[in-house]
Amino acid sequence: MASPLLHLLALFLLLTPAFAAAGGKQRRQRRQPYLSTAFYSKTCPKFEQIVQDTTTNKQISSPTTAAAALRLFFHDCFVGGCDASVLVSSTRFSKSERDADINLSLPGDGFDVVVRAKTALELACPGVVSCADILAVATRNLVVMAGGPFYPVQLGRRDALSSRAADVEGNLPRPTMSIPQIIQLFQSKGFSIQEMVALTGAHTIGFSHCSEFSANIYNYSKTSQSDPAYYPEFARSLRSACADYHRNPTLSVFNDVITPNKFDNVYYNNVKKGLGLLRSDHGLSSDPRTRGFVELYSRDQRAFFAAFASAMQKLSVYGVKTGRNGEIRHRCDALNF
Numbered sequence: 001m002a003s004p005l006l007h008l009l010a011l012f013l014l015l016t017p018a019f020a021a022a023g024g025k026q027r028r029q030r031r032q033p034y035l036s037t038a039f040y041s042k043t044c045p046k047f048e049q050i051v052q053d054t055t056t057n058k059q060i061s062s063p064t065t066a067a068a069a070l071r072l073f074f075h076d077c078f079v080g081g082c083d084a085s086v087l088v089s090s091t092r093f094s095k096s097e098r099d100a101d102i103n104l105s106l107p108g109d110g111f112d113v114v115v116r117a118k119t120a121l122e123l124a125c126p127g128v129v130s131c132a133d134i135l136a137v138a139t140r141n142l143v144v145m146a147g148g149p150f151y152p153v154q155l156g157r158r159d160a161l162s163s164r165a166a167d168v169e170g171n172l173p174r175p176t177m178s179i180p181q182i183i184q185l186f187q188s189k190g191f192s193i194q195e196m197v198a199l200t201g202a203h204t205i206g207f208s209h210c211s212e213f214s215a216n217i218y219n220y221s222k223t224s225q226s227d228p229a230y231y232p233e234f235a236r237s238l239r240s241a242c243a244d245y246h247r248n249p250t251l252s253v254f255n256d257v258i259t260p261n262k263f264d265n266v267y268y269n270n271v272k273k274g275l276g277l278l279r280s281d282h283g284l285s286s287d288p289r290t291r292g293f294v295e296l297y298s299r300d301q302r303a304f305f306a307a308f309a310s311a312m313q314k315l316s317v318y319g320v321k322t323g324r325n326g327e328i329r330h331r332c333d334a335l336n337f
Contacts, residue, residue, distance in 0.1 A: 035317065039133075039155035044125035051134060054117040055141040058109070063261055065109040066142035067206025072110035073139040074202070074315070075103055076132075078189065079171045081319020083160035083326060084131035087114060089333045090165075100168035105209055111333075113138050118332050131332035132157035136316050143312075146205055148263035151309035154317055158326020161335065175212040179283035179290060195314065197284060197293040198307035203255040204267035208277050210242035210251045216279060217242070229282035231274035238277075253277060265305075268298035 040047040059065045076086040079097055086103065088096045097103060114134050121129045133155050144150050173182045186196040216227040217238045226235035238253060245251045254260035255277055256267045270276055271285045271294055284290045297304035327336050 034322070035154035035156040035320065037152050037154060040125075040129060044121065044128045046124050047121065047129055048137070050120045050124060051117050051137045052141055054120060055113060055138050056145065058113045058116060059142055059145050062109050064107060064206070065113055066146040066263070067202075067255075068107035068110035069113055069135070069139045069142045070110075070202050071206060072106055072114075073135055074199070075106060075172060076135060077315050077318050079168050080160065081321065082132055082136060082157060082316055083319065083321050084114075084135055084157075084329070084332060085160035085163040087111060087131055087135070087332045088160075088163035088335060094163075095165040096163040097165055097168050098163070100165040102168060102172055102174065105212075113142070114332055122330075127328055127330070129328070130157050130159045130326070131329050132159050132320070132326075134332070140312070140316075143263060146261065146263040149305035149309040151313050153313075156320075156322060158321040158323065159329040159332075160321060161325075161327060163335070173280065175208070175278045175280065176215070177280060179280065179287040182280055182283075183289065189318065191311070191314070193289050194293055194307060195311040197290050197297070198304065198311045199315065200280070200284065201265070201267055201297065201304055201308055203277075203281065204259070204263055204265070205256065205261060207252040207254050207260075209249065210238075210245035210253065211249055213238075213277050213279070214242060214245060227279075227282065229274055229276075229286070234275050255281075265297050265301040268294050268304070272298055 055065075055069075072086065073082070075097075076082060076084060079085065086097045086106075088098060090096045090099045098106070114131060117134045117138060118129075118131055121134070133153075136153050136157065137155070140151060140153050171185075173185055177185075183193055183196060186193075186199075191199070217230065217235050218225065220226050226232075226239070230238070234257075241253055242251055256270060257275060258270060259266045267276075268284075271281050274282070276282050276284075285294050293307075297307070330336055
């Protein structure tokens with residue numbers, strides 16, 4: 001009859017490979033790339049300062065940069081994650097996200113601020129900082145400069161290994177979409193209705209091209225020149241401002257006509273008064289699922305800022321790439337291969 005000691009020894013030998021495998025798995029997991037606010041503290045200690053200097057100088061020289069970067073960041077993240085895929089230029093062999101029809105109106109200042117920061121970072125710590133991280137931090141810095149809330153940004157993203165225009169369709173809200181359609185789009189990506197309303201508050205800065213809302217202000221119906229959701233005098237002003245949009249497609253109007261360059265909660269007050277530009281703006285105050293949040297944010301800027309900061313933190317880590325799932329691009333507008 002075998003002794004208890006031999007039984008214990010046999011059991012140990014049987015379990016040892018499993019323990020070793022588990023331990024090895026744990027060690028491999030610990031070595032996996034991770035996101036951290038201090039990700040570049042050793043590899044590029046001047047990262048934060050370089051991006052801050054770049055964004056400050058750019059915003060001072062071009063005050064529309066904050067809105068441009070914010071829109072660029074959103075268009076990047078909602079298509080395959082926050083991986084700088086929208087920054088890649090098309091080649092003769094491939095049409096990139098940047099040239100999808102909905103992205104053709106993305107303002108150049110957003111691209112430019114990232115390129116400037118990348119150039120400075122490549123001189124200080126070449127091959128270390130991803131374009132995706134630059135865009136995420138630059139956007140946060142610019143929101144703060146425009147008067148918006150600060151929020152921490154986790155770092156360690158890698159840049160996408162591909163960028164295809166075909167991937168864009170259906171992943172971004174269009175100006176003609178109804179609120180139910182927009183809610184469905186956000187929920188498909190894991191964002192709540194409240195988060196959708198808070199992120200839409202980004203319309204407090206920036207502008208929209210006349211072509212994006214022209215159908216709502218010209219010959220809207222047989223009985224009305226414009227959508228009744230518009231304040232009548234505002235609709236008349238828009239028709240005057242956009243009168244030449246057919247010949248000049250660059251004609252645009254501020255999203256927030258009251259405080260266009262200040263990140264605040266006035267956008268929600270505008271929406272309630274019929275001073276929104278887009279169909280989605282008007283829908284926020286009429287849909288019962290979103291109306292309560294519009295009411296809250298219109299009277300309480302701190303509530304809006306808290307919700308916006310939280311939603312931006314969540315958005316900033318949506319679909320991020322790490323390790324071999326991405327790369328550190330040499331140039332933000334081109335893949336490394």
